[in-house]
Each structure stands twice: as structure tokens, then as C-alpha cells.
Amino acid sequence: MFSQREELANLSTDRDMLLDGADLQWSTPSDNSLEQASKVATESGDLAGLSLVDLEILALALELEATLVTDDYRLQNCCLVAGIEHQPVLTDGISERWQWQLVCSGCGTISNEQNISKKRGEYGNCGDCGSPYNIRKK
Template sequence: MDSSALFSMQDLPNGVLYTVPGVISELKKYKDPRLKYWDEFIEVKEPSQEFIDTIEKASASSGDDLRLSPVDKSVLALAIETESTVLTDDYSIQNLAKILKISFRGVGMKEIDEVINWTYKCTGCRKEWDKNYPDCPICGSPLKSVRSRKR
């Protein structure tokens, strides 16, 4: 489960639910009072590095790397490792899950229908790149992710 699933608390399945330490940290940050009641239902687990590497590589390839936080990537890595369904309303998590054929389910919102690939556009010279760079190799301006026009 990602943070959106725990914030929403709608239609959660019975049984043990997995999440990553970063999700619990996010909930503590927002002082969610329900956190104390979830201990018996949630197993907190850090995914293995090999699964994180898989997510890093896939997110760089799809262009989702700028849209996914380290916690989001950990949630996806744990889903692969535990062969679990990801419970999330985060469309970027769903996008990469769909690409990797990881089962996912929206909790409070409808799931995505199609995969979106992203490229990186310079905010200065407007050149588009398939790869994310720290800044534009041409003019040095920051890059932002944009929907790819390639099909």
C-alpha cells in the first residue's frame, strides 16, 4: 500500500497488508491519528535492492523517474518482491505498475486505462530528451517531464 491507500482507507482487503517504512514516515509526518490502529494489519518491510534496481531501471525507461518519489519506487519494488497487488490512487505508480505488469487497484479513485510514456523538455530552449539529465545539455536550464508524443 502507498500513502494514498492508507489516507483513504476505502475498500481495503482483509488480511495482512504490506507497506514500506517510507509510507509510515509520511503518515507520521502528517500526524495521522489512525496510525496507532494499523499495526496489527500492516507488515512494514523494506524491499530488496535487486527489486529497487528493477524499478529504477523501468522508471528511467518510461520517464516516470521524475514523477515517482523514492517511497513510491519502494512500494512498487515491494509489490514485485511479495507478488502483491499495489493499492494506490497515485497515477504515476499505476503507470509503472501497468508497464511492469504489477497488479494494482485504486482505492478511492478509478485506475488508469492507458500507459503514458514521458520525455524530458528543457524549460529554456524547449529541446526534448529521452533521458533525464541534471540540466539541459544544450543550454543548462532545468528539464521537466512531459507526455511523450511518440507512440
């Protein structure tokens, strides 16, 4: 599986050409590590905002006990939950764990729902006004 490479190639054909000349070793995480990464992302509330490639990269960091170098705040949040090191590249990164909440897009009611690791757009509707919930950082 080379989805990480495909992700880089989709960002820029120039990057893809540079990858051809680099002596990189591409790794695929084990199924166990992917399951562990999914559990971490569910616990942190970030699962809905992560792609399959994000989960693979998180799984590899868990499997290899490696520092995850990323500017993705959701991945950094997962690292904090999992207790693994992360290093931002161009940003300051996050310094503390982010918490998430569901907020009604219509009336602003905040849901008591604790498990918000659902796919985007599938958070349900407000019991007060019927409008869809959105996710936001507390």
C-alpha cells in the same frame, strides 16, 4: 526500515495512532527488488517523480507479485511497464501507459532526449534559448 510507516505518520498523526492499534506486518524489499523497481521506473520515465517510499512499495509489489493499491499515477504507470496489477482507490486510475517528454519552459521546443529519468530540475537547458526543460506527459 520503516519509511512507509513514517510516510503515513507524516500525513496524519491520527493515522499514526490508528496504525499503533492495527496488527500490520511491515516489510522491507530486497536490494534486488529495489534495483528492479528503479529499472522499471527509469524505463517508464517516472523515476524523477517517485520518492524512496514509492520505490520501496513498487519493489515490494514486484517481489511479492502483488497487486499495488495506489492512486499515484506514476506508480500505476510503472505497474503497466512492469506487467503487474494495480488498483486505484479513489480515482479512476490510468488505463494506458504514459509517455513523457521534455519541453523548454521558454520557447516550447520539445527535446529529442529519450532518457528523462533524472531528478526534478536536472533535465538540462534548451539548446535554442537556454531556458530549463520541464517534463510533461505526451
